[in-house]
Amino acid sequence: MTTKFDVVVIGGGPAGYHAAIRSAQLGQNTACIDKWINKDGVPSLGGTCLNVGCIPSKALLDTSQKFAEARDGFADIGIMTAGVKIDVPAMIGRKDQIVEGLTKGVAALLKSNGVKVFEGTAKLGAGRQIEFVGHDGKNETLTADNVVIATGSTPVAIPPCPLQGELIVDSTGALNFTSVPKRLGVIGAGVIGLELGSVWNRLGSEVVVLEALDEFLPMADRQVSKEAAKQFKKQGMDIRLGARVTGTDVKGKKVTVTYSDAEGEKSEIFDSLIVAVGRRPFTQDLLSGDCGVNLDERGFISVDDHCATDAPGVWAVGDVVRGPMLAHKGMEEGIMVVERIAGHLPVVNYDCVPSVIYTHPEVAWVGKTEQELKTAGDDYNVGSFPMSASGRAMAANDTAGMIKVLADAKTDRILGVHMVGAHVAELIAEAVIAMEFESSAEDVGLTMFAHPTLSEGFHEAALAVSGHAIHIANRKRKK
Ligand code: FAD
Ligand code: NAD
Numbered sequence: 001m002t003t004k005f006d007v008v009v010i011g012g013g014p015a016g017y018h019a020a021i022r023s024a025q026l027g028q029n030t031a032c033i034d035k036w037i038n039k040d041g042v043p044s045l046g047g048t049c050l051n052v053g054c055i056p057s058k059a060l061l062d063t064s065q066k067f068a069e070a071r072d073g074f075a076d077i078g079i080m081t082a083g084v085k086i087d088v089p090a091m092i093g094r095k096d097q098i099v100e101g102l103t104k105g106v107a108a109l110l111k112s113n114g115v116k117v118f119e120g121t122a123k124l125g126a127g128r129q130i131e132f133v134g135h136d137g138k139n140e141t142l143t144a145d146n147v148v149i150a151t152g153s154t155p156v157a158i159p160p161c162p163l164q165g166e167l168i169v170d171s172t173g174a175l176n177f178t179s180v181p182k183r184l185g186v187i188g189a190g191v192i193g194l195e196l197g198s199v200w201n202r203l204g205s206e207v208v209v210l211e212a213l214d215e216f217l218p219m220a221d222r223q224v225s226k227e228a229a230k231q232f233k234k235q236g237m238d239i240r241l242g243a244r245v246t247g248t249d250v251k252g253k254k255v256t257v258t259y260s261d262a263e264g265e266k267s268e269i270f271d272s273l274i275v276a277v278g279r280r281p282f283t284q285d286l287l288s289g290d291c292g293v294n295l296d297e298r299g300f301i302s303v304d305d306h307c308a309t310d311a312p313g314v315w316a317v318g319d320v321v322r323g324p325m326l327a328h329k330g331m332e333e334g335i336m337v338v339e340r341i342a343g344h345l346p347v348v349n350y351d352c353v354p355s356v357i358y359t360h361p362e363v364a365w366v367g368k369t370e371q372e373l374k375t376a377g378d379d380y381n382v383g384s385f386p387m388s389a390s391g392r393a394m395a396a397n398d399t400a401g402m403i404k405v406l407a408d409a410k411t412d413r414i415l416g417v418h419m420v421g422a423h424v425a426e427l428i429a430e431a432v433i434a435m436e437f438e439s440s441a442e443d444v445g446l447t448m449f450a451h452p453t454l455s456e457g458f459h460e461a462a463l464a465v466s467g468h469a470i471h472i473a474n475r476k477r478k479k
Contacts, residue, residue: 001141005031007341008130008144010122010286012036013047014054015318015330016150017106023148023338024113031142032115033122033132038103039176043119043135045106046099047152048319049327052172055102057192059095060175060199061358068202068360077397086203088179095175118142124149126290128313146313146341149293149301150334151286153279153319160247161187161275167255168248171196174274180204185257185270187245189216191357192276194232198359201237208268210243210259219355221369221418223384223404228363228420231400235360248273281320296322306347307337315341329353354432356425361401364428367416367435370406379409383441383464385457387421389471392452398422403461405431405441412440412465423454430458441465 005028009020012034020032036051038044044051070084110117120134122142130142155170157163163170166177174196182205186197189211201207216239217225232239242261249256258267281300287293292311294302301316303309309316315337318330329348336346357363373380384404393399401421407414417431434444444462449455463469 002129003031003140003142005029005116005142005144007031007146007148007338008033008122008128008142009148009150009334010124010130011047011150011152011318011320012045012106012110012117013150013152013318013330014049014327015152015334016047016148017045017110017334018331019148019150019317019334019338020115021109021113022335023341024110024115026338026342028338028342030115031118031144032110033118033120033130033142035119035121035135037135038099044099044103045110045117046103047150050102050106051099052175054327056095056099056175057171057195057199058358059098060091061195061360063091063094064199064202065360073397086180088177088203092176092178121285123285123288124291124293124314125288126292128311144313146315148334148337149286149309149314149316149320150318150330151282151320153325154282155275156278156280158187158245158275158277160245161257161273162248163275164250164255166272167250167253168273168275170275174200174276177272181270181272182206183208183268183270185210185255185268185273186276187257187273188212188276188278189239189241190276190278193274194237194357194359196274196276197237198232198235201235207237208270209237209239210245210257210268211239211241212244214242216241217357217363219369220363220365221404221416222371223402224363224365224418224420227400227402228357228359228361231361231420232359279319279325283320306340307333323350324353324355326353326355349436352432352435354428356428358425361398361421362424363420364424365416365418366428366432367414368406369416369418370404373406373415378415380415381407381409381412381441381465383407383461383466383469385460385464385469385472387454387457389460390452390454390457392454392456393422395452396422403427403457405444405458405461405465407441407462407465412442414439414441414444414462417458417461419458421454421457427455427458430455 007023009032023030184205186193186209245259247258293309317333319325354366387393387401388399404418406416441462449459460469
C-alpha cells in the first residue's frame with residue numbers, strides 16, 4: 001500500500017521540523033520521518049540540535065559558567081562563598097531533562113499542527129517514492145508531490161583518533177562525561193572544541209586544545225579572534241596552533257596523543273580526549289541510484305539558491321546542504337522551501353546569517369569581516385567600543401570584550417558587526433535586524449537604546465563609525 005502526502009519531510013531536526021510545521025500551517029497534508037533514537041533507546045525528535053547539539057551544550061555551558069562565577073567571581077562583588085562544589089551527575093541529569101522536555105515539545109507541536117510523524121528510516125527512490133522502515137520493523141511506501149530532505153550532519157572521524165569509551169569521545173561523548181577529567185585534550189579549536197573545552201575547563205579540567213591551523217578562529221574578524229584568544233588564555237585554556245594530531249595510544253585509563261607542530265613531533269597524556277574536527281553531511285542509505293538527487297564534491301546534496309535539488313519536487317535544507325552548519329540557517333531554509341512549495345516567494349539572505357560561539361565572553365558576528373573587506377578592496381569605515389567603557393558591563397563586573405561596526409565609506413551602510421563580550425549572543429540580533437533593513441551606521445546612531453544596557457555598546461560603536469561616540473575618546477579611527 002502507498003500512502004500519498006502533499007509534502008514529506010525526511011529528518012526531524014531543526015531544519016526538518018520547522019519545514020513540517022510551516023507546511024502544515026500552509027494547509028499541506030504533511031508527514032515527517034525521523035530515525036533518531038536517544039541514549040535510552042527511545043525515538044526522539046529535534047535531531048542533532050535538541051538531542052546532542054545546541055541545547056544540551058548550552059545547558060552545560062550555563063551550569064559551568066554559574067559554577068565558575070560562584071567559585072572565582074562572587075567574592076569580587078561581595079558575595080562570600082566557600083566550598084562551592086559541582087555535582088556532575090546532577091548537571092548531566094538536568095541537561096537530559098531539558099532535552100527530554102524540548103524533544104517531547106517538538107513531537108507535541110508536530111501533532112498539534114496535524115503533521116503525521118513516522119519513526120524510522122526513509123530512503124528516497126525515483127518519482128518521489130519513499131521506502132520507509134519503521135523502528136518496529138514494518139515497511140511502508142510513501143509518495144509526495146514534494147519531498148524535503150533534512151537529514152543533517154554527523155561528526156567527522158579522523159583515523160588517528162578512533163573513539164573509545166570516555167577516553168576518546170566526539171561531541172556527544174563530551175556532553176556525557178560522568179566526572180571531570182583531570183587533563184582534557186581537545187582536537188580542533190573550532191566552535192565545538194571551544195564551547196565544550198570551556199565547559200570542562202570551568203569545572204576544573206586542565207584543557208589543552210590542539211588546532212591544526214596556524215590561525216585562531218580564521219572565520220571571525222581578526223580583532224575579535226585576538227581578543228577571544230586573550231580571554232580564553234586568561235581562563236587557563238592552553239590553545240596550541242599549528243598542531244596536527246598524528247596518533248593516539250590508549251593505555252589503561254590514559255590516552256597519549258602525538259602531534260606535530262613547527263618544532264617537530266610532540267606528545268601529551270590526557271585522561272580524556274574530545275575529537276571536534278568538524279561535521280560532514282549525512283546521506284548514508286538515503287538516496288537510491290535513480291532518485292535524481294546529486295551530491296557535490298564535498299558530499300553535500302547539490303541545491304540551487306532556493307534549496308531545490310536536481311530532482312523535480314525534491315528539496316534539501318539544513319546541514320546536508322552548502323552553507324554554515326547552523327540550526328537557525330536550516331530553520332530558515334526549511335521555512336523558505338515549504339513557503340515556495342505553497343506558492344510564496346521568500347528567500348534566505350545568506351549575507352545575514354549570525355554566528356555565535358557560546359563561550360564566556362561570547363563571540364558573535366554577522367556580515368563581512370575587516371579582512372574580507374580589505375581583500376575585496378572595499379572602502380569602509382570602522383567604529384568600535386570597548387565593553388570596559390560600558391556602565392552596565394561595569395555594574396555586572398563583566399567588562400571583557402568589544403563591539404565593532406564596519407560600514408561602507410560612501411553609503412555608510414553597515415557591512416559587518418563583530419562582538420566579543422557578555423551576552424553578545426543576544427546583542428547580535430540587533431545588528432542582524434539593522435543589516436536586514438539595510439541600515440546605515442547613522443540609522444543605528446539615531447536610534448534610542450535603553451540605558452544602562454550592554455546594547456548601548458552597539459549604539460556607541462555605530463556612532464564611532466563617524467567619530468560621534470560619547471563614551472570613548474573622540475578620535476575617528478582610521479583603518
Ligand atoms: P539534524 O539536526 O542533524 O537533524 C537531522 C535528522 O534527520 C536527525 O534526527 C536524523 O536522525 C534524521 N535522519 C537522517 N537520515 C535519515 C533518514 N534516512 N531517515 C529518517 N531520518 C533521518 N548550531 C547552532 O546554530 N547553534 C548552536 O549553539 C549549536 N551548537 C551545537 C553544539 C554541538 C555539540 C553540535 C554537535 C552542533 C551544534 N550546532 C549548533 C549545529 C546544529 O546542531 C546543526 O546545525 C543542526 O542540528 C542542523 O539541523 P538539521 O535539521 O539540518 O540536521
Ligand atoms: P569546526 O569546523 O568549527 O572546527 C573544527 C576545527 O578542527 C577546525 O579549526 C579545524 O582546523 C580543526 N581540525 C581539523 N582536523 C584537525 C586535526 N587533524 N588536528 C587538529 N585540528 C584539526 O567544527 P566543529 O567545532 O566540530 O563544529 C562542527 C559544526 O557544528 C560547525 O560547522 C559549527 O558551525 C556547528 N556548531 C555550531 C555551534 C554554534 O553555533 N555555537 C556550536 C557547535 C557546533
